[in-house]
Amino acid sequence: MTAQDWTDYEILGSGGGEKLERWKDVYLLRPDPQAIWSPEFDLKSYKKLNARYIRSKTGGGAWERLRPMPEQWQVEWKELTFLVKPMGFKHTGLFPEQAVNWQLMQDMIKGAGREINVLNLFGYTGGATVACASAGAKVTHVDAAKAMVDRCRQNANLSGVAGDRIRYIVDDCAKFVTREIKRGKRYDAVIMDPPSYGRGP
Numbered sequence: 001m002t003a004q005d006w007t008d009y010e011i012l013g014s015g016g017g018e019k020l021e022r023w024k025d026v027y028l029l030r031p032d033p034q035a036i037w038s039p040e041f042d043l044k045s046y047k048k049l050n051a052r053y054i055r056s057k058t059g060g061g062a063w064e065r066l067r068p069m070p071e072q073w074q075v076e077w078k079e080l081t082f083l084v085k086p087m088g089f090k091h092t093g094l095f096p097e098q099a100v101n102w103q104l105m106q107d108m109i110k111g112a113g114r115e116i117n118v119l120n121l122f123g124y125t126g127g128a129t130v131a132c133a134s135a136g137a138k139v140t141h142v143d144a145a146k147a148m149v150d151r152c153r154q155n156a157n158l159s160g161v162a163g164d165r166i167r168y169i170v171d172d173c174a175k176f177v178t179r180e181i182k183r184g185k186r187y188d189a190v191i192m193d194p195p196s197y198g199r200g201p
Contacts, residue, residue: 003099008075012046015039023084023092024075026050030090031061053090061090074158077102080130081158083151093125093151102131105191109135112188119180119187121173122194126152126166132191133165140187142169142176 012027013020019032020043029043029052044052050069055061063086072085077099084092109116109132116137120129123141125148133139133156143149149170156166169176173194 001100001104003097003103005078005099005103006096008077009096013039013041013043016043018043020046020049024073026069026073028086028092029053030092031055051086053086055090060088079159080134080155082125082127082130082155083158094127098127102128105132105189106135108189109137116188117186118189118191120191121177122192123152124148124193124195126155128191128193129166130155130159130161133161134159137189138165138167140167140169142171142173144170144172146170 008024010022011019012022014032014035015037016039017031017033017035018029018039019035020027020029027046027048027050029046029049031053048067050067051063051065053061053063072083074081075084075094076082077096082094084094087093105118105128109118116132118129118132118137118139120126120132120139120141123129123143126141129139129141129152141149141152143152149168152166153168173192
């Protein structure tokens with residue numbers, strides 16, 4: 001399965017543990033441990049490169065800005081709009097490869113013939129949440145980080161999702177699910193993509 005509906009995102013090159021990407025008009029070079037092959041060209045010397053994330057030998061890392069670029073900007077996938085920005089731990093606030101899953105979810109929701117209730121745990125900035133809500137589902141979006149939940153709300157607003165489609169919850173996912181079970185709450189679908197490192201246990 002390949003995400004083929006992007007116009008504002010493109011992988012321009014990869015290898016040597018890095019990935020060169022175009023995010024609309026901004027060009028970023030980020031670590032990618034799965035890119036173990038040799039790159040076809042020197043990714044660091046790409047003339048349009050705006051910033052590169054450099055890992056620290058002691059852990060973590062930082063963005064090195066090479067050319068002027070906005071602090072944050074918008075990218076579009078089909079009818080949806082998302083904010084992106086260089087963030088800590090090499091992220092941009094969006095995982096574009098997940099668009100293939102967003103499309104699958106949208107197709108299932110639209111083909112259900114009834115309203116679908118979705119629980120998105122570890123929802124982050126809401127790519128899946130916004131995609132599901134825009135297809136007609138009611139979504140409960142849960143993440144322990146308030147800043148990420150706020151970003152999901154921004155993405156939903158930018159994408160024109162009605163305010164009553166998404167319920168935003170800042171909470172530990174395991175604790176929230178425990179309470180939902182006690183309340184007898186049921187969902188048609190659960191999205192669960194926990195990070196390798198998070199705030200909870």
